[in-house]
Amino acid sequence: MSVTLLFVTLLLLLTSFYYVGKKKSLMLVNGNIKQLYSLPSHYGWAAGINSFIPGFIILSIWAISEGYLIDNMLINNLGEKTSGLAPFELSNLLNSVKSYETSNPNDPTLAIHYQYYTSISERVAWAFFLGALAASTLMGYLTLRKMKPEFNSRNNIETIIKTLLMIFSIIAIITTIGIVFSLLFESILFFDQVSITEFVFGIQWSPQTAIRIDQVGSSGAFGAVPLFMGTMLITAIAMFIAGPIGLLSAIYMAEFANKKIRKIAKPLLEILAGIPTVVYGFIAALVVAPFIRDTGELLGLEIASESALAAGIVMGVMIIPLISSLSDDVISVVPQNLREGSMGLGATQTETVLKVILPSALPGIVGALLLATSRAIGETMIVVMAAGMAANLTVNPLEAVTTVTVQIVALLTGDQEFASAKTLSAFALGLALFVTTLALNALALFIVRKYREQYD
Amino acid sequence: MTDTSQHNQPVSRVDWNSEKQAARLKKRYIKEKIFKSVAILSLGTAIATLLVVLISIFSTGISGFTETHITLDIHIDENIVGDVDNLSQEELETHIASININRMLVSSLQEKFPEVTRRADVFALLRLFSVGAQTDIREAILEDLTIVGTTVPISLKAGSDVDMLLKGNISRKVAESDRKISDQQIIWVDQFLSEGLVTQNFNWAFFTSGDSREPELAGISSATVGSFLTLLVTFMISFPIGVGSAIYLEEFAPKNRLTDIIEININNLAAVPSIIFGLLGLAIFINFMNLPRSAPLVGGLTLALMTLPTIIITARAAIKAVPPSIKEAAIGLGASHMQTVFHHVLPLSMPGILTGSIIGMAQALGETAPLLMIGMVAFIVDTPAGITEAATALPVQVYLWADSPERGFLEKTSAAIMILLAFLILMNGLAIWLRQKFEKKW
Numbered sequence: 001m002s003v004t005l006l007f008v009t010l011l012l013l014l015t016s017f018y019y020v021g022k023k024k025s026l027m028l029v030n031g032n033i034k035q036l037y038s039l040p041s042h043y044g045w046a047a048g049i050n051s052f053i054p055g056f057i058i059l060s061i062w063a064i065s066e067g068y069l070i071d072n073m074l075i076n077n078l079g080e081k082t083s084g085l086a087p088f089e090l091s092n093l094l095n096s097v098k099s100y101e102t103s104n105p106n107d108p109t110l111a112i113h114y115q116y117y118t119s120i121s122e123r124v125a126w127a128f129f130l131g132a133l134a135a136s137t138l139m140g141y142l143t144l145r146k147m148k149p150e151f152n153s154r155n156n157i158e159t160i161i162k163t164l165l166m167i168f169s170i171i172a173i174i175t176t177i178g179i180v181f182s183l184l185f186e187s188i189l190f191f192d193q194v195s196i197t198e199f200v201f202g203i204q205w206s207p208q209t210a211i212r213i214d215q216v217g218s219s220g221a222f223g224a225v226p227l228f229m230g231t232m233l234i235t236a237i238a239m240f241i242a243g244p245i246g247l248l249s250a251i252y253m254a255e256f257a258n259k260k261i262r263k264i265a266k267p268l269l270e271i272l273a274g275i276p277t278v279v280y281g282f283i284a285a286l287v288v289a290p291f292i293r294d295t296g297e298l299l300g301l302e303i304a305s306e307s308a309l310a311a312g313i314v315m316g317v318m319i320i321p322l323i324s325s326l327s328d329d330v331i332s333v334v335p336q337n338l339r340e341g342s343m344g345l346g347a348t349q350t351e352t353v354l355k356v357i358l359p360s361a362l363p364g365i366v367g368a369l370l371l372a373t374s375r376a377i378g379e380t381m382i383v384v385m386a387a388g389m390a391a392n393l394t395v396n397p398l399e400a401v402t403t404v405t406v407q408i409v410a411l412l413t414g415d416q417e418f419a420s421a422k423t424l425s426a427f428a429l430g431l432a433l434f435v436t437t438l439a440l441n442a443l444a445l446f447i448v449r450k451y452r453e454q455y456d
Numbered sequence: 457m458t459d460t461s462q463h464n465q466p467v468s469r470v471d472w473n474s475e476k477q478a479a480r481l482k483k484r485y486i487k488e489k490i491f492k493s494v495a496i497l498s499l500g501t502a503i504a505t506l507l508v509v510l511i512s513i514f515s516t517g518i519s520g521f522t523e524t525h526i527t528l529d530i531h532i533d534e535n536i537v538g539d540v541d542n543l544s545q546e547e548l549e550t551h552i553a554s555i556n557i558n559r560m561l562v563s564s565l566q567e568k569f570p571e572v573t574r575r576a577d578v579f580a581l582l583r584l585f586s587v588g589a590q591t592d593i594r595e596a597i598l599e600d601l602t603i604v605g606t607t608v609p610i611s612l613k614a615g616s617d618v619d620m621l622l623k624g625n626i627s628r629k630v631a632e633s634d635r636k637i638s639d640q641q642i643i644w645v646d647q648f649l650s651e652g653l654v655t656q657n658f659n660w661a662f663f664t665s666g667d668s669r670e671p672e673l674a675g676i677s678s679a680t681v682g683s684f685l686t687l688l689v690t691f692m693i694s695f696p697i698g699v700g701s702a703i704y705l706e707e708f709a710p711k712n713r714l715t716d717i718i719e720i721n722i723n724n725l726a727a728v729p730s731i732i733f734g735l736l737g738l739a740i741f742i743n744f745m746n747l748p749r750s751a752p753l754v755g756g757l758t759l760a761l762m763t764l765p766t767i768i769i770t771a772r773a774a775i776k777a778v779p780p781s782i783k784e785a786a787i788g789l790g791a792s793h794m795q796t797v798f799h800h801v802l803p804l805s806m807p808g809i810l811t812g813s814i815i816g817m818a819q820a821l822g823e824t825a826p827l828l829m830i831g832m833v834a835f836i837v838d839t840p841a842g843i844t845e846a847a848t849a850l851p852v853q854v855y856l857w858a859d860s861p862e863r864g865f866l867e868k869t870s871a872a873i874m875i876l877l878a879f880l881i882l883m884n885g886l887a888i889w890l891r892q893k894f895e896k897k898w
Contacts, residue, residue, distance in 0.1 A: 067746030158794040162708055168700035169709070172722045172768070175761050179732060182739035248498035256492055257499075265499055272506045274880055276822025278851045279513070279873050282858045286866070287512050317505045324502065348484055350491040371727065378729020380825035385858060405731055409828055412738065430735040434728065441727045 003063050006129050010055045010136055014048040017140040021047030021147065029149050038154040046153035049160055051140025058132040066128075070121050077116045081109075183434055186427030193421045194222045199428060201225065205391035205402075207411060207422045222425050224432065226391035230308070230401030234383060235376040237312025237397055238319055242376075243369060245316075246323025253324070254331040255353055273321035281385030284314035289386055296398065304400040306388040312397065315382050319372045326371065330364025331357060363451035370444035374437040380405040404429050513877070517870025519623045523659040523672060524614040526585065526648050530564045530593060534605040537597065552598055557590040558582075564607075569644070580641055586672045588613040588661075611655065616672040616864035618645055622654065625863060636863070662871065666837040667853065671864025674857070676872050678839045682752055682832070682847030683821060689756020689843055690763060690820050695813055697760075698767030699802075702809075705768070706775040707797050726765035733762045734829025742830060750831040750846040758826045763816040770812020774805040807894035814887040818880050824851040850876050 022044030029035040036043070071094055081093065100114035147153075191199070202223015249269070253262055289310035296303035303309070334357050342352040358365070388400030389410060411426040471477065536555055540548060565581050566572065572581055589612035596610045597603065617637040620626040622645070632639050648654050665675035701722075709715040737758030741747045747754050778801045786796040827833070832848050833856065840847035848856070854876065857869040 064745060068744075071746075154792060158792060161794060162704070165700045165704035165708065168697045169704045169718055169768075171697055172701065172725055172764060173718060175736070175764070176721050176725060178740055179728070179736050182736055183732075186739060245498045245501055248495045249502050252492075252495035252499045256495060265503065268503050268506055270884075271881075272502065272509075274818065274822075274884060275509065276824065276851050276876065276880070278822070278824045278854050278858075279509070279877070282854065282869060282873065283509055283512060285858065286516075287508070317502075317509075320502045320505075348488045350488040351484070353491070374727060375729075378731065380729070380731045381855065384825075384828075385855070405729070405825070408731060408735070409825070412735075413828055413831075413833055427735060427739070430732055434732050437727065437729055437732075438724060441724055445723075
């Protein structure tokens with residue numbers, strides 16, 4: 001009794017109700033189609049869709065709640081065995097019951113629970129399956145019974161489709177709510193264990209929770225300031241590179257370049273924008289970092305092989321096309337008569353660009369730079385592959401630093417026990433990241449809207 | 457006419473032909489030249505970096521598509537193979553898989569190099585060959601049972617170190633202690649070379665096998681299938697929902713608070729870092745809904761949420777571009793608003809919608825970070841058969857190989873990146889073709 005099977009059955013039901021509905025509508029008027037308010041296929045669709053909806057709702061509830069429901073029933077059944085267990089121990093226990101047959105058939109205390117588990121999961125599946133079928137059939141039947149020639153089934157199905165489309169567009173909001181709630185929920189669990197002031201102001205980051213109590217650093221330190229500093233350092237390097245290059249490229253393409261150069265350069269920049277970040281990360285680790293280290297050695301500087309500089313430079317390259325295409329757009333919408341006016345007064349092209357076009361496009365450019373900064377802060381793969389793991393509190397670009405995103409990846413890949421401070425801290429970092437990027441985007445939007453020059 | 461004299465005497469008259477002005481003009485022109493060259497230099501730098509990226513990938517990756525084979529006379533010992541006359545094909549395969557090929561290989565090697573007797577040396581000799589060499593011998597036996605008991609030349613897969621040596625990735629000049637292949641091994645390889653037994657050919661196995669701990673055996677097939685399944689789920693979810701929302705927002709939504717919020721929301725979601733979507737997937741799909749970890753289903757769902765804003769935004773633009781006259785004509789002929797949208801607006805805007813969707817899919821194909829969060833970083837040898845089985849994706853495979861210290865994985869990483877880029881270029885090319893072929897200017 002799988003969800004897929006039910007879905008297929010519901011689709012079959014939909015098709016059959018469609019044909020029955022179509023036939024019945026014609027029968028109602030004895031084949032005289034002119035007496036029907038809507039087309040026969042509309043009556044068919046009305047019956048089909050009306051039958052599908054209740055079944056599909058039950059199916060969705062089943063798909064979402066099945067695991068949760070069965071776990072709860074199983075916990076009830078396990079009774080005293082679950083008292084005083086930590087969440088991850090509980091989930092281990094549940095798993096060992098569920099996989100009883102394959103993993104430990106010799107533990108007799110679990111046998112009875114395994115039997116209970118198989119019986120309830122079968123019963124729950126049957127209940128949902130039959131419930132969905134019954135609801136769908138009933139609804140389809142009722143629609144067929146209500147069918148009359150003067151019934152406007154076109155409006156009926158169109159209302160349903162319109163509601164469906166609205167639900168689709170609300171999914172974007174649900175996603176945001178999902179992000180906010182999942183991050184907040186786990187972060188609150190984290191801040192139960194670590195104080196929020198320590199997280200925001202602490203300068204020591206070592207999330208390893210020790211296995212033995214007497215180990216060094218057993219408590220784990222969750223001061224995120226080194227991560228924030230590392231992120232800012234790498235972002236600053238990236239913006240230092242990408243800002244001027246991206247902006248000047250955009251100016252060149254919008255103001256100086258002839259059509260031919262534009263036609264070649266634009267797709268090339270688009271390719272640069274389309275390269276996956278994992279490729280940039282590979283380049284950073286393979287080409288740029290060794291190159292910088294060797295150059296440093298030549299100059300007598302000691303540069304870490306995972307220096308912030310390497311990661312920052314490559315991230316800058318990644319961001320160049322973003323800045324250039326966004327600024328290109330805002331420069332292009334500056335009206336032509338401003339240029340002509342400036343040139344007519346005798347200004348050179350450069351003077352026109354610097355004194356007329358840039359000031360007029362400034363809000364858009366600032367917005368573009370802010371968006372690019374937010375992108376750099378949230379970028380993951382380049383720093384995971386090219387930046388360090390150790391949380392150094394430094395502003396020296398030649399040393400290795402770590403970033404928020406690197407730590408999130410490090411904390412959540414590999415073995416993890418949920419609900420430990422170490423794992424939960426990743427969500428707190430995620431929340432900080434989300435809030436920061438959201439604030440930057442909102443600021444960018446605000447600046448663009450507030451200071452935009454209006455020309456007609 | 458008396459006051460004109462005043463006009464003839466301006467307060468300060470600029471002599472544009474004076475040397476001072478000429479110098480000023482020259483300065484302005486120099487400034488113009490400098491600015492222009494700095495701007496073109498910036499554009500040049502951006503394009504040069506693209507070339508650097510592509511060239512360094514290409515130059516390290518191209519050798520990943522070839523593999524080295526060494527032909528060796530193997531005595532197929534009938535005592536080792538045993539009695540195979542009365543076995544069915546299936547039994548034969550399991551039997552051949554269980555026999556001790558290694559002993560056959562060792563004795564054949566000792567025959568060729570009788571001077572090698574020390575155990576350690578034999579092992580060093582054996583290490584010239586890949587573990588895959590045993591598969592080569594097994595396949596040869598299965599292909600032709602008559603070779604049992606005879607000595608036949610079989611082309612065997614060389615080990616990664618030999619491969620690297622011959623491709624020049626391991627330098628002979630480096631001190632012996634600093635390279636993975638010893639001087640003695642190099643002498644043997646040279647002997648094989650001088651006898652013309654070494655061949656380099658196209659590495660088909662790279663496309664047909666899954667991940668492996670041995671660089672010479674590793675391939676991208678499981679990762680490619682994983683990527684395909686993930687993208688399939690992404691497309692099946694984000695395309696209908698994205699197009700549906702775009703239709704609603706563009707055609708039906710009333711101008712109210714809710715619509716405004718949805719619109720701001722979509723723009724904000726488009727700028728949320730991808731890793732946040734990974735955290736969402738981990739928290740909701742895996743921890744809350746108990747969907748299987750590392751599965752393309754979860755990866756696809758996560759990426760679908762991520763690409764949704766892109767699809768909605770481009771689809772809205774495409775729908776907006778359909779001229780109102782067409783809609784009005786349809787409504788004038790008695791079609792309902794819904795019929796107008798589905799019979800006229802949607803088909804006409806489909807090329808634009810598809811272009812945007814393909815670009816969104818290309819983004820999803822290159823995305824790595826969210827997949828790391830939901831555990832699609834597993835070591836996957838077998839090709840995943842369904843969307844609920846553990847799988848990995850092409851960019852994640854790149855990440856895993858890039859992390860590997862073995863020299864042989866470097867060219868594999870670059871080769872996998874070349875395949876990834878080829879897919880991306882193909883998808884973007886398709887999008888551009890669609891746009892040019894079907895887009896109408898109204």
